Amino acid sequence: MKNVAILLSGRGSNFLALSDAIEAGQIPARIVLVVSNKPDAPGLIHARERNYEAVCIPSAGIEREAYDRQVVEELSARQVDVVCLAGFMRLLSSWFVQQYPRQILNIHPSLLPAFPGLHSQKQALEWGAKVSGCTVHFVDEKLDHGPIIVQRSVPVLDQDTEETLSARILEQEHQIYPEALKLVCEAKVRVEQRRVLIRK
């Protein structure tokens, strides 16, 4: 049974998808803490509705590593094993990443390495991609860069807007994030160079 913490900044729809899968017994994990860096994140309200411990650690005006030390202190106090970023709009410091080697997961709404950074769906549309998708990856020191655990492709349609494409991708995000967390919590993955392989 792994202790999982969720870090979010907004609605946290991927947090809810992870929570659903965990509460349904599909993942050997329990959510021991939900952290938001934004006091008004709807995700905090959802967390409390679901009876998770939920704290806001405001980030405005705080230096990156000083902030991360505050967060890690809260995680350590709950013996957190795995950290899931679910729309957490801050880059983690190297120091934070090193505290949880290969135990921090993030989800990104494109097939990385295509369209990293913000507004990936808009980037995909403007590039004229015909296929996009989403990626769950381990977090490393670089933005949207760590080893990839699961990816899922999604068609881009001629009539798509940023909203319709985002919605189609989000549906798949809600599928693959629980799948990836399950693999990690069951210790089924090993990383060779950048390749994440399923342990036999």
Added chain:
Amino acid sequence: MKNVAILLSGRGSNFLALSDAIEAGQIPARIVLVVSNKPDAPGLIHARERNYEAVCIPSAGIEREAYDRQVVEELSARQVDVVCLAGFMRLLSSWFVQQYPRQILNIHPSLLPAFPGLHSQKQALEWGAKVSGCTVHFVDEKLDHGPIIVQRSVPVLDQDTEETLSARILEQEHQIYPEALKLVCEAKVRVEQRRVLIRK
């Protein structure tokens, strides 16, 4: 009925896929010329076996645009409408591209903009991508960069080698290149910024 020229440097398996679709009457086009820059390209032999006019215009030691002018002279003499690159291992000059605006197609074994350049399948494996694929795009002045007509995704498996992944992608290349050429020959596409949209 569009006059199509094929440019290749090697075996030209995508040339054969295009030829199969054209000879089966699936594309309103005829292949009026096959050009290789390599005298020993197996694609030239295949072309002659299929009774296409096939010429070698050797490129070794010739300046880019000077070479391209030799090729375009041959294309012009056959009233070529559409040019398909099928493993043609040379970058076209801007001058060549401008002679056939939005009428030069290329196929690339990745989901562009991911993994441009050479050895895309090896790049995808080494990056640890879980999804890759192939792209048919219009050729512009930059390498592997023009507007995308069709893309198709392909899973990357844990046990994949460069060879097995390449074979899985190639199977889809042989599907989407004829699809894309059909759209172009039927004048069914329009380009808005970088987006290639199907005309209603």
